[in-house]
Amino acid sequence: MHELGDHAVISKDDVVRFTRVNKPKAVVSKLWQRFREEVCRLNFYRVLMAYFLITILNSSVIMYGSGIVDDPTEEYGGHLEYVDALFLCTSAMTATGLATVNLNILTVFQQAVLAILILLGNVVFVSIFVVIIRCHFFQREINSLLESSKAVRKTRNKVDEEEVKCSTEPASDPGLSQRHAAGFREDAISRPADKTIQPTQYDDANGRIHSLDEHELEELGGVENHALGVLAVVLTLYLVGWLILGIVLLVPYSYRAHVKSIITTTQPGYVIPGWWAFFGVISSYVFHSTYYLLTVVGALSIIGSTQFPVLLRLFIWATWKFTPANSRLHQTLLFLLHHPRRCFMYLFPSVETWYLFGTQLGIDILIWLLFAVLNFGIPYVMEIPPGTRAAVGLFQALGIHSGGFFAVTVGSMAPALQIAYIVAMYISSLSIVMVVRQTNAYEEQSIGLDSTNLVKGGHLLTHLQNQLAYDLWFLIGAWFLICIVERTALMESHPGFLIFNVLFEVTSGYGTVGVSTGVPYDAYSLSGAFHKFSKVIMLFVMIRGRLRGLPLAIDRSILIPGEELFHRMDEMYNRRTKVPAQDDKVLRRDEKGPGANHTK
Incomplete structure (x- = not known):
């Protein structure tokens, strides 16, 4: 006013x-x-979050209820407090490995529940269902478009016939006449394909497609749909194959006399060697006295976690090399290799895959060397024979990524090495997160980046700054709250309670690693000595840490075909593509359907 x-x-x-x-x-x-x-509004992040929460809550009720049904007077009856049952289910579902009780006091049924949760939360298992769901909706959308295009074609043909009947003069617009002549030529529909898509000519660092001609645009929908089907099979073979290999290698070995003796005599409760071996394959619990176990379990730990994107691309590349060059499978695998991020979140271009492999290898070697150097002179470590000590150091360097296992108690190692472990637990999964961010073209625009105009170093730095802003406040906040709740234990120096140990526990949970400084009087993690509210805080830490690798914005590889955003992203990806101006030809291509022009 x-x-x-x-x-x-x-x-x-x-x-x-x-x-x-x-x-x-x-x-x-x-x-x-x-x-x-x-x-x-539902999106991939929220749907996956709901999947985790619903599965964890249901399984925790089952696990808690089974302990109540069992006789609580038995020494190993599996009776748990509900917060412990909830914690164990969350730890298993997120593949963290932290435990608030000794797992050997659980019944076989409760251990089986944890084993199933480890598989249900496995990144490969979740990825299989994401790909299958996208493949289903992709095919449904294609069928819907075919039906729509046929209806439009019939309507347009009727209109054209009426125009011909009613017209008494020649067409005054030569351009229009030419368009009708070109658009309704039957040989344009029926002619066979004389070439196939060549992905190498049209992709950039993020798998975007540029400068496709009309025939290649026609091929793209069918190729991508078929690629999703092939990818679902590849992921299933990857998961099942490695699990079977691990079981074959470990289960018979666990029944050898000296191994069986260690398993049954050094742990509370009766442990079946074969079940111990199976659980070890999927969760990687192990002891340090055997090179064979260190090698097998250490390899399995990286196959299913940090090196999964690397080995997946290697598997696809090797399969492509050995398939006939004129087969459809060969062309589909080539499409996956050159446009990986169109189909799958954890399948990266060649350069980024080498970067990821080099980063993880460098971290492993550095942590291995630090184990040898920083632990020099510490009696607990030096009493291990040199050869075994080197193997243990490598084993723990691999396990610090996500295995949740260790052969030497963390609290008895050098303080500087424990700090190095904290850093390694955070950055080991950060490297995969950064590659996901870097290869997500939609996210580049959401934070103001344009990959065609930015230097790679500045590009990566921007993503790193955003990721640190996403992580650090939550880590520090959780550490702060737990220190408030555990004030008495920290101030009175209860066994195992140090401010640094709390930070180590929080970082381990957020990195879904599972390594813990533990407590000196039992075999469970430091979380087992926390108050209930601190355990609840750790639940949120583990769940958020498990989902931190998902895109901050929208990722083309997780959208369902038919969504408006799916089409908008394709327009963005292909904005430099020369789109045909003649709608008639587009309708005819839709009517023929994807893959109609495949000659093989």
């Missing part, structure tokens, strides 16, 4: 604000609409 002499002049903005204030229903309606759009 503006004052002019004795008169008050009401501006248009004042009227708008007054109207809004005096229409509370409209304001509430708008807020509710905004809430539904921003909070209630």
